[in-house]
Amino acid sequence: MTQRTYLDFDLLVEPASPGSYRARVLNSPVGETRPVPVTIPFSDLELENFLLRIGRPRRYPVRGQGEPEAAAVRDFGARLFDAVFHDQVHSALTASLDQAEGRDAGLRLRLRLTDSPELADLPWEYLYDSEARRHLALSEWSPVVRYLDLPGRIRPLPVRPPLRVLVLVASPTDFPPLDVDAEWDRLQHALRGLQDAGRVRLERAPAGTMAELQRLLRRGQHHVFHYIGHGRYDAELGDGQLAVEGPTGRAQPISGCDLGALLHDHRTLRLAVLNSCEGARGGRRDPYSGTAQSLVHQGIPAVVAMQFEITDRAAIAFTRGFYEAVADGYPLDAALAEARKTIRLQPNEVEWGTPVLYLRAPDGRVFDVADPPGDAGSAPAAGGAAGPRSPAATTTPQGGRPRRAAAPRARAQGKPAGGEGPDGTPPAAPRTPARSKPAGTGAAGPDRPPPSASPPPSASPPPSASPPPPPPPPPAEVPPPAEPAPSTPGARPSRRLLLAVAAVVLLVGLVGGTVLLLDRQGPSGGPAGSTQPAPTASAPPGPAETTAPGPPPPVPGVPQPAVGAEIPVGETPGYVVATPSGRQLYVAQREAHQIAVVDVGLDTVTGRIEVPEGPPQFVAFSPDGRTAYLSLYDEDRPDGVFAVLDTRTQEVVATVPLDGRPWAPAVTHDGTRVYVPVEGPDVVAVVDTGTHEVRTRIPVDPLPHSIELTPDGARGYLADHTSNVVSVIDTATDTVVRTVPVDAGPHRVAVHPDRPLVAAVNYDADRLTVIDTGTDTVVTSIPVGDGPQDVTWSADGHFAYVTNVEADTLSVVAAHDWSVTTTLPVGDAPTSVAVLPDGSRGYVTNLNDGTLRVLHLSG
Known part of the structure; x- marks a missing residue:
């Protein structure tokens, strides 16, 4: 994927006095200029004659530069150029082009x-x-755009292919007929190669009505709106109009303002392409009065429209060249230059100037597109100017700013830093995701707190849902055999000490001491505060009833935890999770294809589990701790693997191939199913833990990143990164029952241990959103640090811990008043945080410095 970096040359043309103008450079590589006078070299009649003259090639092909129409285009363009670019403005342009070329x-x-x-x-x-x-406009090195000044910041939207294009084709019965099927066929033909490659996905509205458009917008997330049909500019109305189909098939005029109001609420929609007459024409008094201009004013960051009629052949060439460049990660203005060249190479010396780009994104980038499948090693899609902002994960490109978390990996490999994947963004951690947000790897998800003993009434399942049966009493966790200690000097405990520690642990079990198997991931383990003891190692699991005392309550958290020691764990630690017993940590190290095992009694790496099947991104445990479920994928590949690891033998015993990248999974309380978010096909795969087969696939909104189950197991809450929603899944029917709109870039979720609450970190908005699971409404939204990527509750539920990967900090949020009680520096690119079941300590993965940071959560 070609990367382009751009410098801006801002040219303002404004009235100087009645009938005259002046031009000045507001911003350029060489600075500003003083105004120069501008005299428009054409009368209205000359302009009309010129437009009529160049209309001839739309009916009769032009084959060479010697043709009079081609010469007329050059003459017109030269006169307009000379009228504006003279004296200091011309000098500034020449010097700026030289500087840009010198910087490549x-x-x-x-x-x-x-x-x-x-x-x-x-x-x-x-x-x-x-x-x-x-x-100028024919070169991607000097694109020409019409920039509209409006308040508000435009961030690139992380997109992992396919780019989703929603097409509305309208042919009202009372307008000249359009061969809509032929138009649709031509569009599909033009994009067939991109569709087959998985880079573009087309969806056509069944009818050309506003009702159908509204329905499809409501039911799915789209990136591009493409209109084919009639249009005109209404001078009396002061706005452009599109002729969509009404209920009876006759024309229903829809103004640019009304269309913009409908599209406004769909935040993933960043581009509109209007293949209609006069879509780019505007009024002579109001700069926002045309169809395209109205859409920009209503919040669509970029609109491509036609200033003249365009032939079918040129339209097909334009569509193919434009979408191909956008899917390759080009900024829209550079993509339009590519499309112009595609038209001109037909050859066509005239129609390449028909498309117009109206833009309000300062750097021309409204998407950050991940590398297409199979493009390993290609340049990131961020393209120089404003790279994608993605969480430090390991895979999907997505985000707005390039992830610093990716730099270490680039240095380690001897490659340039900065190519993100991505959350964003994409996403991927050390390899910064392209604002498609990270895809599972560096985006370490929060370890979930233990579920509550008795869910509140508001969290109970609906009448139609039959919650899963309560989990059986878990057997005592069998500690895996000790692995060789890391070779880090001074970090290796003596073998005698390790044997002594193991003997003590075994002795406690034999004497009848109970071991509470709590899963940090909430739904997987028994409820916190449960009175069910774990059976001893010498006895098989017995009935749930028992008189043995339950585990002590978790220690209370404090508003300002103390930052403890650093534990070296090795390269790219992206995700950490505590075992259900709380005696060990599993740390996923993507680049090393390993899982580091940390003994929390020693705070030292005591073993490493090799994972040759793929880079481990996320880990979840069965309730008894004997099985770990791994999400594996390589950011250079579009697919991934769900793996089953026996923690006693430390070997992968089964794999489930997936047609996308698996993110942070959740295990049901009874341990019979695992819910795995899969980015690419955008589904949640439900895996049967007995057969290791996918039971069903639940379609969800784009870029599912993280799922957790409620304490009663009746619902799952899923963060859909680029869709800006949290989806609610009924686990009895395995269907999405609703979506909850949240702030931009929801990346990870955490279910509260005993209150009907779900916390979601929003990577693009730098906020923490809290949802009431009784009403599925947002309770509050709290500003945290830059690039929040993971969230975990304290064991007592009084605090939420948020890792801010771009700020290198951890925010502590109090659950009683939703205030940030402290912000702690924890390391370079903190991607995830795990809390021990007893609530005494937390552990943060620092992706770029290869460490775990210890947090003393009880003071």
């Missing part, structure tokens, strides 16, 4: 015509530099 960057020419909307009728896309003998 492009120069983005941003035309600001807001103060002179009457000049927007001029086809600025034909600007021609006679000295350089080239049209």
Whole structure:
């Protein structure tokens, strides 16, 4: 994937006095300029004659530069260029192009015509530099865009292919007929190669009505809206109109303002392409009065529209060239330049100037697209200007700013740093995801707190749902055999000491001491505070009834935990989880294809489990702790593997191939099923732990990243990263019953141990959202640090711990008033946090420095 870096050249053309204008450079590599006078070299009649003249090639092909229409385009573009780019403005352009070339960057020419909307009728896309003998807009190194100033920040949307395109084709019966099926076939034909490669997905509305458009927008997440049909500019209305189909099949005019209001609420929709007449035409007094301009004003960051009629052949070439470049991660303005060249290479010396790009994203990037499947080693899609912001995970590109977490990995491999995957973003941790957000790896998810003994009434399952049976009494956890200690000097405990520790643990079990098997991931273990003791190692599991005392309550957390020692664990520790007994930690090390085993009594790595099947991204345990379930995937591959690890033999005993990348899973309380979010096909795969087969696949919104189950096991809460929602799954029917809108970039979720609450970290919004599971509504949204990637509750439920991967900090949030009680520096790129079942300590993975940071949570 080609990477492009751009410098900006902002040119303002504004009124100087009635009938005259002036131009000045607001921003460029060489600074600003003083204004220069501008005299438009065409009368309205000359402009009309020019447009009629270049309309001839739409009916009769133009084959060479010697044709009069091609010459007319060059002459028009040269006169317009000379009228504006002279004196200091021309000098600034020349010097800026030189500087950009010296930095191996492009120069983005941003035309600001807001103060002179009457000049927007001029086809600025034909600007021609006679000295350089080239049209500026035909080069991806000097794209021309029409920049509209509006308040509000535009962040790139992390997208992992496919790019989802929603197509509305309208042919009202009272308008000249359109061969809509042929239009659709042409669009599919133009994009067939991209669809087959999994880079673009087309969805056509069954009818060309606003009702169908609204229904599809409500039911799915889309990135691009593509309209095919009639359109016009209504001077009396002061807005453009599209002729969609009404209930009877006759035309129903829809204004750009009304269409924009409908599209406004769909935050993943970042681009509109209007293949209609006069879609780019606007009023001479209001800069936002056209269809395209109205959509931008309503919040669509980028709109491509046609300023003239366009032939079928040119439209097909444009569609193919444009979407291919967007899917390759090009900024929209550079992608449009590629599309212009595709039209011109037909050859077609005229129609390449028909498309117009209206843009309000400052760097031209509204998507951060992950590398397409199989493009291992290709450049990140972030493209120089404003890279994607993705969590430090290991896979999917997604985010807005490039992940610093990816730098260490780049250094270790001798490759340039900064290519993210991605959460974003994408996503991936050391390999910064391209704002498709991280895909599972570096995005270490929070270890979940133990479930409560008795769920509150509001969290009870609906009448139609039959909750799973209570878990059987777990057998005593069998500690895995000690592995060779790491070779880190000073970190290796003596073999005698390890044997002594093992003997003490075994003795406690034989004497009848109970071991509480609590799963940090909530749903997997027995309820916190349960009176069921674990059976001793010498006896098989018995009935649930017992008179043995239950485990002591967890120690209370404090508002300001103490930061403890660093534990060296090795490269790229992306995710940490405590075993159900709380005696060990499993740390997923993606790059090393290993899981480091940490003894929490020694705070030292005591073993390493090799995982040759793939880079381990996430780990979850069965309730009895004898089985670990691993999410494995390589960020250079589109697919992954769900693996089953026997913790006694430390060997993978089964694998389940998946057609996407598995993220943070959740195990049911009875241990019979595992819910695995799978990015790519965007499903939750439900795996049977007895047969190790996928029972069913639950379709969900794009980029599912993390799921946790409620204490009663009746519901699952799923973070859908790029869809900005948390999906609610009924585990009795394995269906999505609703979605809860949250802040941008929900990355991980954590179910509260005893209150009807779910916390979700929002990577793109830098906030923590809290949801009431009784009403499935947002209770509050709290600002935390930069790039929150993981959240875990304290064992007593009084605090939430949030790792901020870009800020290198951990935020502590009090559950009684939702205040941030403290922010602690914990290391370089903290990706996940685990809390021991007794609540005494927490452990944070620091992706870039290869360490675990100990937190003393009880003071």
